[in-house]
Amino acid sequence: MSELQLKDLYDGFRDPEIIRSLAKQITTEAQKLESPLRIMEVCGGHTHTIMKYGLPQLLPDNISFIHGPGCPVCIMPKERIDHAIALAKMENTILLTLGDMIRVPGSKTSLAQERAAGYDIRPLYTPADALKIAKENPDKKVIYFAIGFETTTPMTAAVIKQTIEQKIDNLFFHINHVLVPPAVDAIMADGKAKINAFIGPSHVSVITGAKIYSPLPLAYKTPVVVSGFEPVDVLQGILMMVRQKVEKRAELEIEYTRSVTMEGNTKAQTMIDTYLQPRDHFRWRGIGDIPYSALELREEYAYLDAEKLFAELLPTEPIDDHKLCICGTILKGLAKPMDCKVFGTACTPNTPLGSCMVSSEGACNAYYRYAGVLE
Amino acid sequence: MKTVQLSHGGGGEETNTLIHDLFYKHFNNEILIKAEDAAVLQINKKIAFTTDSFTVSPIFFEGGDIGKLAIAGTVNDLAMMGAKPLYLSSAFIIEEGFSFSDLTQIVESMAKELAKSGAQIVCGDTKVVPRGSVDKIFINTAGIGELMKENISVLNLQENDLIIASRDIGRHGATVLMARENLDVSADLQSDCETLWPAVEALIEANISLNAMRDATRGGLSAVLNEWAQSSEVCIEVEETAVKISDEVRGICEIFGFEAMDFANEGTFILAVSPEDGDTALAILQEFAFCENASVIGRVSQKYPEKVVLHSAYGSSRFLDLPKGELLPRIC
Incomplete structure (x- = not known):
């Protein structure tokens, strides 16, 4: 038997023949829809797949996508980016974070600009590197500015666990982990986006289980399909939604059966619960305050909590976006990137005014990158 | 361990020893060993002239090192203009305490790479700076080449031209990234770092219409195609499946969320040739081991001017x- 290669895991899910055939099936089925299908893809990863593979071009006009608030960088309010900057500027400190978080503008600068000014700010490939960096720099305070949805939370919890077990006394955590269901609820309760179907991100549900979405079909009569990130996964998910609509069902279904179950990874859930708890409030960029929509360190681990330990340095006032930026409206599903006056002109990936243009998972970035700036 | 000291850059005896025992030994040629303040060159043809500074971390990587890069990079810039690489300068800025055996290995690697194009290093300079002033070693090379074919230009793409990539893309960027971040993902990954002149020379000798030619270094294939589309005010239409990318x-792109088309290459070039020359150009390229995967990846049109x-x-399409x-890297 030959060795399993990485490509064996994705090649089939990008097969042009299967993509074409699914698009055709969707087009046929969609003729039976009584009203247009307005699908919210909650996750920025799905937005990226949809734009990168040009899926809207393959689908009929009565199916459209509304891009949701599921990009952890995009929903980070400016005051929390200012937290990261304030922490990074403390003496003898290394600030760690993930990916393009370092490029998002806070109220005045970004972490990348502060890094250029000489502060020690490092993007990590994996949160586990935080342990190594803390051990290699025993004389410094190392602060991990943790971001992400349910998918990345277990890694943070694992790093917290090892920090305690290995008695590392110079690694601290600024927790910004957010939760999908409360955000979706906030958008649906608002009602203006007229969403009538959801694609749930599979990697979140690998951890949480598909069960986190079970209230949605009941509350809002919308199909929910938990789907993978390859184009075949997304199209298969859409076909399942179209069929639900045609058959007048509103159910929670799993497309990504290869790793998502209803219950999810209970070990990871327990580990998260051990160290983290929902916080009373978290302000989402553009959407505003949503109760119990994010996590914080439990009281008994306050000695690791950078937000508490260095509270006197951290700004508390909310800071709004640039007044021309409509990221908030986009994150609520009420506008498309092209509807923004500054899209592609004053706001580009090099000079982002809003967070949706910064992150590679942001809707504006995906539109700019793949759909171009149509003049 | 023998290391490079500040005195090696001081201009005295140690500098002399370094020049004679290392540089003259490996870069040996009549012009260089005259050891005058400047090399005197006799060239009666139209020439191309270029310079580039090389910093890479790590300095040794799978498929090459900073020395190979410093020669191939400058020689390739000349080749891309249709110029036969003749004379190079090389200037080293070395951090105090740098390993002498590493320096020797780098210089040997430069000499080996020079032999591929026949170019010579005819002048040079060495500076040694205190620890922390540079990251190990920086090398600058400048090069002069004799123009063998004119009018190869970013301004010169014509409608219906075929776009050819000389091989699979993204190797150098992926290799250096893996090494830099200690990401041990694939054992078979090697930089594509290579001197391209022999392949270019063969294309020129066969009189292939080289309307534009560029090595896809920083910014990768995406940058080359976009620069061409903008400079020549044309649309470049690429068939995604025709672009070869190794497993x-x-x-690596899958795991970390990168695009192979954005990765740097150091031995991969992109050509725009007239449609009737496509087959011949491919056949010539495929004769060379470093171009055996050459393929047509797209063509020039007017569909969306200045866009790829x-x-x-x-x-x-996108x-x-x-x-x-x-x-x-992506977050999740």
Whole structure:
């Protein structure tokens, strides 16, 4: 038997023949829809797949996508980016974070600009590197500015666990982990986006289980399909939604059966619960305050909590976006990137005014990158 | 361990020893060993002239090192203009305490790479700076080449030209990234770092219409195609499946969320040739081991002037944009 290669895991899910055939099936089925299908893809990863593979071009006009608030960088309010900057500027400190978080503008600068000014700010490939960096720099305070949805939370919890077990006394955590269901609820309760179907991100549900979405079909009569990130996964998910609509069902279904179950990874859930708890409030960029929509360190681990330990340095006032930026409206599903006056002109990936243009998972970035700036 | 000391750059006896025992030994040629303040060159043809500074971390990587890079990089810039590489300068800025055996290995690697194009290093300079002033070693090379074919230009793409990539893309960027971040993902991944002149020379000798030619270094394939589309005010339409990407590079992109088309290459070039020359150009390229995967990846049109359009195998299209900002791994 030959060795399993990485490509064996994705090649089939990008097969042009299967993509074409699914698009055709969707087009046929969609003729039976009584009203247009307005699908919210909650996750920025799905937005990226949809734009990168040009899926809207393959689908009929009565199916459209509304891009949701599921990009952890995009929903980070400016005051929390200012937290990261304030922490990074403390003496003898290394600030760690993930990916393009370092490029998002806070109220005045970004972490990348502060890094250029000489502060020690490092993007990590994996949160586990935080342990190594803390051990290699025993004389410094190392602060991990943790971001992400349910998918990345277990890694943070694992790093917290090892920090305690290995008695590392110079690694601290600024927790910004957010939760999908409360955000979706906030958008649906608002009602203006007229969403009538959801694609749930599979990697979140690998951890949480598909069960986190079970209230949605009941509350809002919308199909929910938990789907993978390859184009075949997304199209298969859409076909399942179209069929639900045609058959007048509103159910929670799993497309990504290869790793998502209803219950999810209970070990990871327990580990998260051990160290983290929902916080009373978290302000989402553009959407505003949503109760119990994010996590914080439990009281008994306050000695690791950078937000508490260095509270006197951290700004508390909310800071709004640039007044021309409509990221908030986009994150609520009420506008498309092209509807923004500054899209592609004053706001580009090099000079982002809003967070949706910064992150590679942001809707504006995906539109700019793949759909171009149509003049 | 023998190391490079500040005195090696001081201009005295140690400097002399370094020059004679290392540089003259490996770069040996009549012009260089005259050891005058400047090399005197006799060239009666139209020449191309270029310079580039090389810093890479790590300095030794799979498939090459900073020395190989410093020669191939400058020689390739000349080759891309249709110039036969003749004379190079090389200037080293070395951090105090740098390993002498590493320096020797780098110089040997430079000499080996020079032999591939026949170019000579005819002048040079060495500076040694205190620890922390540079990251180990920086090398600058400048080069002069004799123009063997004129009018190869970013301004020169014509409608219906075929776009050829000389091989699979993204190897150098992926290799250096893996090494820098200690990401041990694939054992088979090697930089494509290579001197391209022999292949270019063969294309010129066969009188292939080389309307534009560029090595896809920083910014990768995306940058080359976008610069061409903008400079020549044409549309470049690329068939996504025709662009070859090795399984190793593709795997790294999958895991970390990068695009192979944005990765740097150091021995991969892109050509725009007239449609009637396509088959001959491919046949010539495929004779060379480092171009055996050469393929037509697209063509020039007027569909969306100044844009690069990527067509998928299943009927959708999108623009291929210039890479922006530093390459950062995805979050989840």
